[in-house]
Amino acid sequence: MSTATMARSDADIQGDVLAELAWDARLRASEVGVSVTSGIVTLTGQVDSYARKWSAERAAHRVRGNRAVANDIEVRLPGSAERTDTDIATAASRALEWDAFVPVDRIETTAANGWLTLRGEVEWGFQKRAAERALRRLTGVRGVTNLIAVQPTGDLGEEEIERDIRTALARRVDLDAGTIEIGVDGETVVLVGEVRSWLEREEAERIAWAAPGVADVEIRLSIAC
Structure with a gap:
């Protein structure tokens, strides 16, 4: 089994999320609490801007092995x-x-x-x-x-939308397109399967949204762990 797909313990994930928060200069790691249960990362604490709350969530998603992130950080604005x-x-x-x-x-x-x-x-x-x-x-x-x-313009058919997305996924070196199934119902795209990381999941979603004729994207991709 490759390192990318080996299951990681909650303690390992928690340690890496804390390290990633400390590594990100936009954040104050001491303000954010991290707990991990069955690969689900929960962030708590208080920050002074929505930008920092969002950055903390992005930092947690960058850590290998997390299945999802629950962002319960509270934004408390200083008077200034x-x-x-x-x-x-x-x-x-x-x-x-x-x-x-x-x-x-x-x-x-x-x-x-x-x-x-x-x-x-x-x-x-x-x-x-x-x-x-x-x-x-x-x-x-x-x-x-x-x-x-x-509300997309144009009149692409379902087969054309699926073909375009599949071709775009296959072009990406950082994606294993073979693990992703693409379904198209009208103007809605559904991605099903398993990916190696949350960032890979997010990239697949971005590619699906970029296809002409797409009005909605449903993500049913699980994270390998």
């Missing part, structure tokens, strides 16, 4: 980072306008108690992701809910 909802909404609008990948005229942003909600319709999955990414690092934001719908 407090912003009114009007200020946050204004900053969010400007951030979307400055992002070349976001069709800002198709997106509505609402700020309530420091929490941003995105609504609207875009043609591509990467546009939906870009809109959320543009807002994560704004000062005063406690969280982001992305309700943007993807």
Whole structure:
């Protein structure tokens, strides 16, 4: 059995997550608690920005052997980072306008108690992701809910969508496309199978969203452990 697929103990995973948090200069590892049960990583504690909460989650996902991450970290803004909802909404609008990948005229942003909600319709999955990414690092934001719908243009058939995704997966050196089954129902893609890491799972999802004609992606990929 290869090192990449060997089962790892919860203690080993916990130790590596703690080390990864300490390695990431954007984080203060002492603020984040880590527990692991059956390969499921749970993050707790308090941080002073949504960006740090998100960075901690990403750090945990980078560790080999984790099956999933539950992010229970609380965002507690210091007084210097407090912003009114009007200020946050204004900053969010400007951030979307400055992002070349976001069709800002198709997106509505609402700020309530420091929490941003995105609504609207875009043609591509990467546009939906870009809109959320543009807002994560704004000062005063406690969280982001992305309700943007993807409404693709064009009339590609299910077989064409499946073929395009399969070809794209096969091109990637960091993915074992043979372990992933692709199902297409209308404009919805379903990925089923097993991958070696959470990052590999995320990359497969990104590729599926990038295919023309895709309105939704369901991920049923388990992590080998």
